[in-house]
Amino acid sequence: MSEAIMNATPTAWNGQIMQKRIARRYRAERRFKAMGFLAVALSIVFLGFLLSDMLGQGLRGFQRTEIAVDFDFPALTSGTTAAAISGPNADAALNSMDVPGIVELAVAQQYGDINEGLLTAGAAGNVRQMLIDNPSLVTSKQQLWLPVDSRLDVAFKRNGEPAAEQTVSALAQKDALRTGFNWTFLTGADATDPSAVGIWAAFKGSLMTMAITLMLAFPIGVLSALYLEEYAAKNKLTDMIEVSINNLAAVPSIIFGLLGLAVFLSLFGMPRSSALVGGLTLALMTMPVIVIAGRNAVKSVPPSIREAALGIGASPVQVVFHHVLPLALPGILTGTIIGMARALGETAPLLMIGMRAFIPAAPEGFTDATTALPVQIYLWSDEVNQGFVEKTSAAIIVLLIFLLGMNALAIYLRNRFETRW
């Protein structure tokens, strides 16, 4: 290529200046694209980091450290027979046996040289349960594995306090420690000792709250969506309803909590921190989400369906309830599940209506004071005791599994049933 052609005109494509400029523009292009990729990658890396962090911490929460304790039951219980602690009088017999005292004695006999709390507070209850499940244990010498105190638990899993570390290494040399699955975590309730806590109570509270929410928000949401999309005349009232719904969908959740506090608790005098009030509050929050999803689903049913039904003599109500609603239902359900998932993870409004108390038992009814899964996570995260860190993460794992499951169900429903007209 000669100089003459290269610099013929400033706009010549093969000119040197032009080539340089194009190279620069292409570099800018690649840079821009890389920035876009970086943005997506950063978000996903953050998500991955969050999830792996929770998983790394939380999986330990499903495990517990157990210690071998030898029980010489015939000696300890002065020869109680299996028959005595089974049958209808088992409860009374076990009470008079003083299981906690027996456990204390057995531990003192075996690990007398370690004068620290070895077992968790719930250990005696575990022994009692084992005896109920299998009364014949009481007739012989047994080695039982019992959960250790939270300080030792933390020290055995990773780094704990120096004193606890020493105890643990001494016990580990005797081969007295092992790691087992923490069933208590799935079946128990809140406790002051992190090695005795469980999420069942909070989970049941969440389920009951969600049941109330679903029972209220779903019918009201669907009916409003049908009304607004199918029947509402264009007038002031309809405009007000639409503005209200769009606004409610964007109101911060804590405001709904304030509403619940002022109206349900203070004005109506409903029971504090109950599943009933929690469900009512979350229903008000979820309803707009269902209405908006429902309207989109109803809107996507083609007019020809309505016209055909009207044409063969169906009344407007029949058209909607016999034809439009069944066709729109998958879309409505998808929106409902997504709304319910959001409600399940919601914490702030529940704190406002008093769901922040320490509740050591699962609720029996809708008006009992209860806690909910996200609230339980918040409460545990506030604890100073190191043992709660892994329990909090473990509870988060349970919550995330449920949320992911619900979202997956929503996606499945959408793909499986949604008709594209």
Add this chain to the structure above:
Amino acid sequence: MTGTALLFLVLGLGLIGWIAGRARAAAFVRSAKGGPRGTVNSLPYYHGWFVAICAIAPALVFMFIWQSISPSLVTNMVLSAPAAADLPQEGFARAAILSEARAIAQGFQVTAFQGESERLVPLYKGALAYYKWIGVAATLSLLFAGGAFAFTRIKPDFRARSKVERVVMFGLLVASLIAILTTLGIFASLIFESWRFFSMVSPFEFLFGTEWNPKSVVTPGADNGYGAIPLFWGTIFIGAIIAMIVAIPLGLMSAIFLTQYASATVRKWMKPILEILAGVPTVVYGYFAALTVAPAVRDFAVMLGVSNAASDNALAAGIVMGVMIIPLVSSMSDDSIAAVPSAMRDGSLAMGATKSETIKQVLLPAALPGVVGGVLLAVSRAIGETMIVVMAAGYTANLTANPFETITTVTVQIVALLTGDQDFGSPHTLAAFALGLALFMTTFLLNYVALRVVKKYREAYE
């Protein structure tokens, strides 16, 4: 008989009414066969619904009304008894005795702490039982009267369908009105409680004061430590500045990448993964921010030489909140970029502009209103966010622009003020409502403007 049992009884009787009505109408249909066609106006099950509605609706309405008026009837009956004549006249002590006696009579409480209430327990028991049976009897007689009335109306030419459909339409309307009721309820409760608050603490101090250190006993006219400026600043600093510095570039760039550059497969996988960020509960973000991000930020600050870096610093809360907002910004930008007519994009590409030049100089300027609307929505979402800041940002009011210090926000203080069993009329509780009102108004305004901007912009290209 408890309220729940009565409710189930009413519903069960309604079901029987439905079956009876339907059966009666079905009998007409059978006898009409062979006779002239079309003598039965409505399908049998509409008659069933008609009977059920006529039976249940008045009974339920009565139950609801009775539920709210019977307590005062019971109290009146107890007070009119001679044993209640020597109760203290002073309102507070009197109310305490009455409520205790009532709680014991209903079985909520076992022992009496006040001597007088013990005496009133049998009175309360009697009155409660008396009015309960009146309520049950009235409910059931209304139910049977309504059912019988409807049942006698069933005739072959009775227009059951149109009657039932009218009720259905009414039900639809009522369901829609609940949204308005909720909005009004929020408005009324916030304004009412805030008004009570401002009768104790001057609005001037609340809106312009710079010291937040709320006292539980207020003296009118004096400075009570209810200056909310530090809270407003903290909210703006964390939610509208730090979070947006994270969320706007990341959200916008990921929207651009996913819509303009990524292949269909990449988009199909990346988009749902991004959406997961929006589905993670805020309490999880809060825990992550407090446990992992905040210590890292503090160490980073110490490395930079900031000695007073707090462990509950504003930056950690802001960053995590920004990440939470990314999907919102991304999907709003995505929508508005997609709404730009493709003629504009094609024209620019045809002129020889590269893709990035087209995006930067044609698509983004055209989509700007939509993007701005999305950002406004994101800000409104961020300033109303509670759990992340409660767990990660701390409780100390601090008027500072140093992101490594601890800063509190409006939502954190609402939670803090309502912590503990406080009396509903205390200034702390009421201040929470005043803060709630400020938050509600701000987010309402932001949402309104954002939706208007987005709508106007959509119309411009349609």
